[in-house]
Amino acid sequence: MPSIGISAMHMQLLPNDRVVIYDRTDFGVSNISLPHGKCRPNSTDCSAHSVEYDVVSNSVRPLMVLSNVWCSSGSLMPDGRLVQTGGNGDGERVVRVYKSRDSCNWQETPNGLNEHRWYATNHILPDGRQIIIGGRSAFNYEFYPKTESAIGLPFLVQTNDPRVENNLYPFVFLYPDGNLFIFANNRAILFDYSKNIVLKTYPTMPGGQPSNYPSTGSTVLLPLRIKGETVDGFEVLVCGGAPEGAFDNAQKGVFDGALDT
Structure with a gap:
């Protein structure tokens, strides 16, 4: 495979088996140039910070991205966008x-969101919209396409450690009944976003240690068991993370091991 020229901070497989890849735009030039001698507006940076990789032809096409995608979020729409x-x-x-x-290139809309979103989580909904949850100092959620305002979510305040903000990039899964499982820091809720109601609060993780960014563990929705026309059981697996205080310790050159939970 040829070099793609950028670091894959985020990547997304598209319905046509191509992969779109992008990296932050404020960390210097990349190792791949924009086509036709183009440069980013009001900048001497003529390198690409996003590419599309074509799996079939094993080729890379540089893309223009204008704004800084550092620790952004996203999801596929039903039509493949x-x-x-x-x-x-x-x-x-x-x-x-x-x-x-x-x-095609990226199409960008400034002020397309009601709130600033840095380290937020997006999830597709049954009606084809996206819900966008949280982010740094954003204790609320909103929708795409954009609605009139963001809606407060106290759970994100309750799980926020102001020293390290261990509730960033919350883990989100859609339940079969249309409600959302949301995990942040060391606990989770079942949330009815249509009514802005917490339906269930799950017990705090054993040991109480955080699993969200910057103590990033990993998570997966396990295969659903179907009985007749209903889903029998819904299981989310959350693995690892870093012990409380690990972020502060790392600033001092002390590096704690990851959790083995």
């Missing part, structure tokens, strides 16, 4: 849309 939101600096309220075609 990648809707990608937020980021840092000039990207914190931007909505970017990418649909894979040979001549």
Whole structure:
């Protein structure tokens, strides 16, 4: 495989078996140039910070991304478009849309979000919208396409450790009944977003240690068991993380081991 020229901070497989890849735009030039001698507006940076990899032809096409996608979030829409939101600096309220075609580039909408979103989580909903949850100092959620305002979510305040903000990039899964499982820091809720109601609060994780960014563990929705026309059981597996205080320790050169939970 040829070098793609950028670091894959985020990557997304598209319905046509191509992969869109992007990295932050404020960390210097990349190792791949924009086509036709183009440069980012008001910048001497003529390198690409996003590419599309074509699996079949084993080729890479550089893409123009204007705003900073550093630790942004996104999800695929039902029609195959990648809707990608937020980021840092000039990207914190931007909505970017990418649909894979040979001549397409990112389409960006400044102020496409009600709130700044940095380290938020997006999830597709049954009606085709996306819900966008949390982010740094954003204790609320909103929808794409954009509605009138963001809606407060006290759970994100309750799970926020202001020293390290261990509730970033919350883990989110859609239940078969249309409600959302949301995990942040060391606990989870079942949430009815249509009524803004917490239906269930789950016990705190044994040991009480955090699993969300920056103590990032991993999570997966396990295969659903179907009985007749109903789902029998819904299980989410959360693995690892870092012990409380690990972030502060790392700033002092002391590096704690990851959790083995």
